[in-house]
Amino acid sequence: MRPIKQDLIPGLEERGATPRAISDGFDPARLTQARRLAEMTKKDVAGALGVTPAAVGQYETGVSKPRPDLIPRLAEILAVPPTFFLIGRPAHRLDASMAHFRSLRSTPKAQRERALAFAEQVWELAYALELRVQLPIVDLPGFAGGEVHPGAELSVEPVAAARELRRRWGLGDGPVTHLVRRMESQGIVVVMPPAGDPSAASVDAFSTRAARPLVVLTPNRADDVYRHRFTAAHELGHLVLHGDATGDSRQEKEADAFAAEFLTPHTSILPLLPKRMDLTRFAELRRVWGVSIHSLVYRCRELGLISDATASRTYQRLRALDGQPGFTAESVSNYLGEQPSLLGQAFELASEETGLTVSALAHELAWTTSRVRELLGVRDQRPVLRLVQ
Structure with missing residues (x-):
């Protein structure tokens, strides 16, 4: 990443921040985004604001604007600054047709909408940072500096696409180390919602090709680095294979096939897989290749080494060993290379080179x-005052 000269950064136009000015310059889409982030319905907002749901609907469609006296209360209800509702800031609107959800059927509409609003904010943050710091160029089929070039696509067949991308990224035939950091180095923005963020609790993972490619991972749904890595590779498969996000079961299976081949190439892993279900051997391969034992057993079945019945018995044995040494989940927090750092490092560089602060960025x-x-993963450095009674 390289800093960009400060004089290239367009200053945010200063406007009066009175309730009247905010009402006059009210952005309907910002209300929708804030409401979805709060995971509230129009009825919820209306009840807290003291208006009808139809009135909130009119605010969001732009048919009418909230009165000035409602602005401070609206901001309080949705936990945003009043200036959040002012029109004019860069934005990128997403809808469900523009994203792949890892568990689409089990993700309610409201939670998908919240996750998309979260992704919109990640885009805004990345955009603000990229005005100051040059992020890695996107090296992904279909992208060139953020622009889509359909002619540059890889094969539409998952296994072939995985092999071609490994060659393109110079990964050779062995294990893929530091998968998340590698994805970031190729210009893909990867984020994990904060542990207390509802996006982390309600949505397994999703990705979108809109503008710069973005992958959202939520490790606290299953804090296991091996599952985390497979999910990251699965979302990478969506970015490579599926420009149009229909979210059907066929695409999910294709993304799984891509992930399996990308993390454990057929020609490399086949000679290493045991012909008999040797769980100790699987535990060794898990650590070397960075994939779960369940994935390795599935790979054996997929490659015709074992029958469905043998695979089923092996899964039963694994459930009995769950929690034992070599068979327990390993926290993502222990693997820095599998944790996103792109946006945080971009902020640090912008701070050093341009004097950017959290307060200035928030403004x-x-x-x-x-x-x-x-969203940056930056801790509040102020000391905490603790009163002793």
Whole structure:
């Protein structure tokens, strides 16, 4: 990443932040985004605001604007600064047709909408940082500096596409180390919602090809680095294979096939897989290749080494060993190479080169400083006052 000269950064136009000015310059899409982030319905907002749900609907469609006296209360209800609702800031709107959800059927509409609003904010943060720091160029089929070039696509067949991408990225035939950091180095923005963020609790993982490619991972759903890596490779498969996000079962199976071949290439893993279900051997391969034992057993079945019945018995044995040494989940927090760092490093570089602060970034985005810290993974450095009774 390289810093960009400060004089190239367009200043955010200063406007009066009175309730009247915010009402006059009200952005309907910002209300929708804030409501979805709060996971509230129009009825919920209306009840807290003291208006009808139809009125909130009119605010969001732009048919009418909230009265000035409602602005402070609206901001309080949705936990955003009042200036959040001002029109004019860069934005990128997403809908469900533009994203792949890892567990689409089990993810309610409201939670998908919240996750998409979260992704919109990640885009805004990345955009603000990229005005100051040149992020890695996107090296992914279909992208060139953020622009889509359909002619550059890889094979539409999952296994072939995985092999071609490994060659393109110079990964050779062995294990893929530091998968998440490698994805970031190829220009893909990878984020994990803060542990307390509802996006982490409600959505398994998803990705979108809109603008710069983005992958959202939620490790606290199953804090296991091996499952985490497979999910990351699965979402990478969606980015490579599926420009149009229909989210059907066929695409999910294709993304799984891509992930399996990308992490454990057929020609490399086949000679290493045991012909008999040797769980100790699987535990060794798990650590070397960075994939779960369940994935390795499935790979054996997929490659015709074992029958469905043998695979089923092996899964039963694994359930009995769950929690034992060599068979327990390993936290993602123990593997720095599998944790996103792109946006945080971009902020650090911008701070060093341009003097950017969390407060300044929050002002520019019209977010709270705590929200900026959450998405950047930056801790509040102020000492905590503790009163002893």
